[in-house]
Amino acid sequence: MLHLRLITPAEKTDDVVRLIERTVGTTHLVVMPGVARNPAGDVVTCDVAREAGDELLTELQGLGLDRTGSIAVENIDLSLSKRADKAEAEAPGEGADAVLWEHLADATHEESTLSATYLAFITLATMIAACGVVLDNAVLIVGAMAVGPEFGPLAGISTSIVQRAPRLALRSLIALLVGFAAAMVVTVGFSLFMDALDLFSKDQLEADRPQTGFVYAPDAFSFIVAVLAGAAGTLSLTSAKSGALVGVAISVTTVPAAANAAVALSYGDTEQTWGSTEQLLLNLLGIILAGTVTLLLQKWAWRKRT
Incomplete structure (x- = not known):
């Protein structure tokens, strides 16, 4: 109650x-x-x-x-x-099954605001993921996914579409784009710093990476998983089951793809840069689409039931 x-x-x-x-x-x-x-x-x-x-x-x-x-x-x-x-x-x-739209709007407003804390989390997550892709370490990739705060702005965009709230949409879009851009720029510098310390190398990046090679190789499953994760994440927000968000966070390849693109860019590897960027955009699109459709279905189903 x-x-x-x-x-x-x-x-x-x-x-x-x-x-x-x-x-x-x-x-x-x-x-x-x-x-x-x-x-x-x-x-x-x-x-x-x-x-x-x-x-x-x-x-x-x-x-x-x-x-x-x-x-x-x-x-x-x-x-x-x-x-x-x-x-x-x-x-x-x-x-x-009930959706408190005011609560949802307030929660997504808070989570989708571009703040120093948001920038710190997404930057740190991207840097952790950079270590994971270079070392081909799946544990680091999962950790970076859990740290990343990008689902907040994604949920904000979906909510703004359903509620027709242009201000929330703009705020969420700014947080998403500026957040990823800033994180990738810092990660490029981080990659160059690690290379200077002989901790990163181009050979590591371009070697066979069975654990993390998927981050720059988008396919149909990338979009399917993003759609499923977007629906699950939206349901977790509307039903106040926040624990499910952890599972969502480690299901989609947003932060790892951004990290791989940044590291590849630092070494001038355009193929991996474009592949990772495509993976990132595909996942973002899938989550927004699924979140929007899920909210619309919840709204329709609740009105019909009540």
């Missing part, structure tokens, strides 16, 4: 309470008149079944509460209450 904490102007409190009372799937309604100071007003709290949460949040925004007061939402990990059980049973659909 979800716990809502609302600050409402006194003149809107009755409307808010009536809205909550007529929403199927709500319980534990509490009204505290005049206790809020900034902004001034009443505090209203309630619990709502996840499957009824999106509709209630939309109607609360329709009352202008997000502008004149406050709407805070928290996940309830444990609720020992027969009333809560009854509310969940009465709410249409299943909580695991």
